[in-house]
Amino acid sequence: MSTILKVDDLVKNFGGLAAVSNVSMALNDDELVALIGPNGAGKTTVFNLLTGVIVPSSGAITFNGPNGTVPINGMKPYKVANLGLARTFQNIRLFKNLSVIDNVLIAMTSHYKEGFIQSVFRLPKYYKTEARIREEAIDLLKIFDLQDDINVLAKNLSYGIQRRLEIVRGLAMKPKILFLDEPAAGMNPEETADLTRLIRKIQREFHITVLLIEHDMSLVMNLAERIYVLDHGSLLAEGTPDEIQQNDAVIKAYLGEEA
Amino acid sequence: MKANFKYNICWLIVMIAGFYAINTLILVGVINAFIENMLVTIGINIILAVGLNLVIGFAGQFSLGHAGFMAVGAYATAIITSDHANAAGFWTSIVVGIIIAIVAALIVGIPTLRLRGDYLAIATMGAAEIIRIIINNLKITNGAAGMFNIPQFATWPVVYIMVCVTSILIVNFIHSRGGRAAMAVREDEIATESMGINTTKWKLAAFVFGAATAAIAGSLQASYVQTIAPTNYNIMESIAILIIVVLGGTGSITGSFVAAFVLGILDTVLQDFGTLRMVIYAVVLVVMMVFKPSGLLGTWEFSFKRLFGHRKPKGETQA
Numbered sequence A: 001m002s003t004i005l006k007v008d009d010l011v012k013n014f015g016g017l018a019a020v021s022n023v024s025m026a027l028n029d030d031e032l033v034a035l036i037g038p039n040g041a042g043k044t045t046v047f048n049l050l051t052g053v054i055v056p057s058s059g060a061i062t063f064n065g066p067n068g069t070v071p072i073n074g075m076k077p078y079k080v081a082n083l084g085l086a087r088t089f090q091n092i093r094l095f096k097n098l099s100v101i102d103n104v105l106i107a108m109t110s111h112y113k114e115g116f117i118q119s120v121f122r123l124p125k126y127y128k129t130e131a132r133i134r135e136e137a138i139d140l141l142k143i144f145d146l147q148d149d150i151n152v153l154a155k156n157l158s159y160g161i162q163r164r165l166e167i168v169r170g171l172a173m174k175p176k177i178l179f180l181d182e183p184a185a186g187m188n189p190e191e192t193a194d195l196t197r198l199i200r201k202i203q204r205e206f207h208i209t210v211l212l213i214e215h216d217m218s219l220v221m222n223l224a225e226r227i228y229v230l231d232h233g234s235l236l237a238e239g240t241p242d243e244i245q246q247n248d249a250v251i252k253a254y255l256g257e258e259a
Numbered sequence B: 001m002k003a004n005f006k007y008n009i010c011w012l013i014v015m016i017a018g019f020y021a022i023n024t025l026i027l028v029g030v031i032n033a034f035i036e037n038m039l040v041t042i043g044i045n046i047i048l049a050v051g052l053n054l055v056i057g058f059a060g061q062f063s064l065g066h067a068g069f070m071a072v073g074a075y076a077t078a079i080i081t082s083d084h085a086n087a088a089g090f091w092t093s094i095v096v097g098i099i100i101a102i103v104a105a106l107i108v109g110i111p112t113l114r115l116r117g118d119y120l121a122i123a124t125m126g127a128a129e130i131i132r133i134i135i136n137n138l139k140i141t142n143g144a145a146g147m148f149n150i151p152q153f154a155t156w157p158v159v160y161i162m163v164c165v166t167s168i169l170i171v172n173f174i175h176s177r178g179g180r181a182a183m184a185v186r187e188d189e190i191a192t193e194s195m196g197i198n199t200t201k202w203k204l205a206a207f208v209f210g211a212a213t214a215a216i217a218g219s220l221q222a223s224y225v226q227t228i229a230p231t232n233y234n235i236m237e238s239i240a241i242l243i244i245v246v247l248g249g250t251g252s253i254t255g256s257f258v259a260a261f262v263l264g265i266l267d268t269v270l271q272d273f274g275t276l277r278m279v280i281y282a283v284v285l286v287v288m289m290v291f292k293p294s295g296l297l298g299t300w301e302f303s304f305k306r307l308f309g310h311r312k313p314k315g316e317t318q319a
């Protein structure tokens, strides 16, 4: 197994607050890793750093892609995304007033060309391209059972389906790594079970690395191959679900809190 | 493919029918010079509003300088056709206006559209004012006095065709890769960036496209009314265009058409009321904003596809 993303001594300070301090981690190909920690531990901040939304105070993030090693620090978010890093958001950020299929088509933007002249004059090439990418989008939506909703506006979907669409939208980017920020938040047990199956399916069919932030411990212990525990911005522990469940420091700082 | 062909034919028939309807009504005298003038003004306002709607309603970028780009087109046509009073001169002047407007839009847009927020509103307002002041002080534009006796090439059929052409191009853009990216920016800029989309690029594309069509409208207007002055292109004109967009519904091209008609007719009907006209105008807008803030049509679009019931459930936005 080779490392696809490497994080070294990552630091992010917001004024006097060290939201992330000296975090080092590594993600391997096709791996499903969870990032857990109490509220305010800095998990979302780590995602924002890894996807270029915010610039680290210090430290290094390197991506090992097909085109060699690329340092991500300070890169614009859209360029990071085009390397193959897709994400979902803790507070859903769908394109609410656009249809389900438009949400997916937008995520595919970097994967097809459609010239300005072609589109404004509706040359035959435009119709061909549109038909092809629509088909591709619908195929993807079918896998996730959303084919009946393609023309529904995203805002009219139920909460659980919105979360699912956000994941599909991430997959439409054909990513190498998918970051999921609390995908089960606000879901009922049935929806969470659905989600668990969905993430398994993604792992199986898309061969991508998944980094998952989640508070739902049963989901995490069920899915994750490896877990990183973050507390007050620092890494507290790293290990398999079993190891994490036995870890005294973790129990004290995190699991103990809930008991 | 076949279905698309059918809808395109439908639109073509509508446009040709509209043309012949107006032509016939002019021939039989139902449309007199007065009404024709009103229709041409409405047509020019449609081009302006549709272009601004692309920027505000679809790309979500608040521009307050549309009249500045209009001035560029108007003066390009006034200056060029005064020397070359023939059709070639007229069409050349439109192209020149478009090119200058594009350059101006890039100069304003590149620094401001990189930023999130309402910097564009202030920057475009300033830019339009700068354009107006430059025109006010140049010899070639005849300064504050303006230009007279501009040859008339923008007859009603020319305006009619240009309304159709610019609207088709903009609607086509909206339903393309670039248009979807622009709408994504309007919906959520952070999410759009995280999809690998260069948001600045698509904001700029919509803004420049809008500016180019404003220049076309300016060219047509200068050539039709034959007299222009820098004061025609001040902030009030930009706001007048904005009102059409807001009244019709930001994000609805159909709405811009409807609002341009409603306001154009209202304007004509109220012409005899003098100052009272502005009061009535304001009241209509206030009532509108209170009872239907999303505009007459919200984001609704007329669509032959939906009309023919091509199994399109709720939420379809295809035009």
Ligand SMILES: Nc1ncnc2c1ncn2[C@@H]1O[C@H](COP(=O)(O)OP(=O)(O)OP(=O)(O)O)[C@@H](O)[C@H]1O
Binding pocket: A014, A017, A019, A037, A038, A039, A040, A041, A042, A043, A044, A045, A046, A090
């Ligand atoms: N842009 C910002 N400016 C200032 N402080 C911030 C910013 N973003 C996050 N923080 C702070 O950094 C800390 C970590 O926040 P973060 O959102 O990363 O936590 P989290 O682990 O995702 O928590 P939760 O489980 O509640 O989502 C918090 O104290 C938060 O208030």
Ligand SMILES: [Mg+2]
Binding pocket: A043, A044, A045, A090
């Ligand atoms: Mg968080």
